[in-house]
Amino acid sequence: MPEMPEVETIRRTLTGKVEGRKITRIEIGLPRLVKWPTAHEFQALITDRTVVTLQRRGKYLLFYLDNDYVLVIHLRMTGRLYYVNPGTTYDRFTHLIFTFDNGDLLLYADTRTLGTLYLLPQAELWRISGLVSMGPEPLSAEFTLDYLINMLSKRKAAIKSILLNQHLIGGLGNIYVDEALAIAGIDPERVANSLNATEAQYLYQAVNQVIADGIAHGGTTFRDYRDGAGQSGSHQYHLNVYGRTNEPCHRCGTAISRKEVAGRGTHYCPNCQK
DNA sequence: AATTCAGCCTGTGCGC
DNA sequence: TGCGCACAGGCTGAAT
Structure with missing residues (x-):
């Protein structure tokens, strides 16, 4: 679904909301979306971590956490990320729910469920082959x-x-x-x-x-x-x-x-x- | 190394 | 209302 301009727009609309926020709880309704490590480990490693910064590379979103891990999300065709207030209702395609220390939520919804999520130490981002092998981006200094x-x-x-x-x-x-x-x-x-x-x-x-x-x-x-x-x-x-x-x-x-x-x-x- | 293509999923919209 | 088909913003891994 989203291409670079869409993912960049998502990054821009989320960054001020999530940076500095601690993730106090995660609900995973569809574990197979988590590609690394296991959904259980993913949950344990993210809980109580604070988002330091939100970056983007190509169509990947990278949430850098304060324990040196990075939450990497690729939305593929129909993945969506919404930052919402407490009590907001969500549909049956909402497969992951991140709760922050202020009660707000980050919802991951995905109709076709082709999206992928990873949690890796910064030094192990190489495990995501599509991320490390990506070519230069339009508008970047490398794209000449x-x-x-x-x-x-x-x-x-x-x-x-x-x-x-x-x-x-x-x-x-x-x-x-x-x-x-x-x-x-x-x-x-x-x-x-x-x-x-x-x-x-x-x-x-x-x-x-x-x-x-x-x-x-x-x-x-x-x-x-x-x-x-x-x-x-x-x-x-x-x-x-x-x-x-x-x-x-x-x-x-x-x-x-x-x-x-x-x-x-x-x-x-x-x-x-x- | 480069290229092609089935497979992964579930939904919407159209013709009948 | 239902059925079958085409199509959907992306990528991976296997085969050629």
Whole structure:
């Protein structure tokens, strides 16, 4: 579900609420969501720990605790985190409940239950392979035009597949990849190493732009996504192609097409994207 | 090493 | 109201 702008928005809406708060109680309704260690150990190690800081890497949220452990949460497709006041009701998809020393709650809800939670010492974060092997993020100092050009030159998969690969670029997902390719005017099925320097530069700028805009708009809410306070984002009102199948292209009026690329539903303008 | 793809889950929306 | 199917914002691990 959430991509980097959504996870960053969640981080921003939660950080002031949870930093400095002690977790006094945890209820785990679906133990299999806890991937490391056992749910029982997870519960014991978190109880009575204080959240020192809340960070993000790609689509992972990292709650650094005062016992040198880190609570790592990946929301996958439908995971949600809500910070709520005591007495707030919650639905049957709420699988973990963290209670803080002021009585407030952090709810982890997940319809499809694909989300994952870990608790590891800082020195053992390497156990989360998707976290340690993540590529540079858009808008970061490491994500340079040279990096993108060099990386693309070695790849012959579809550009859509490359942009979705978290090992190569961290944080992009299906929405923002489709949007970046639309802004850059590049066909999602183009072989990565076929892009020339100009196209790579357009793509570089487009990737940074869609991520920055997504964050500025508080993320994209289609169905499940909400921020840490339960609020919807507004980037869905600024999309060029995603979810706009058969609607006119904002640039040329041609109907937006949809097809499967890299195993994902892909939206594009057949006239503007070459 | 790079790439593809089934599998993991449960829900919503549509055509009939 | 029900049934079957397509689709869903992501990632992992196995096979090629």
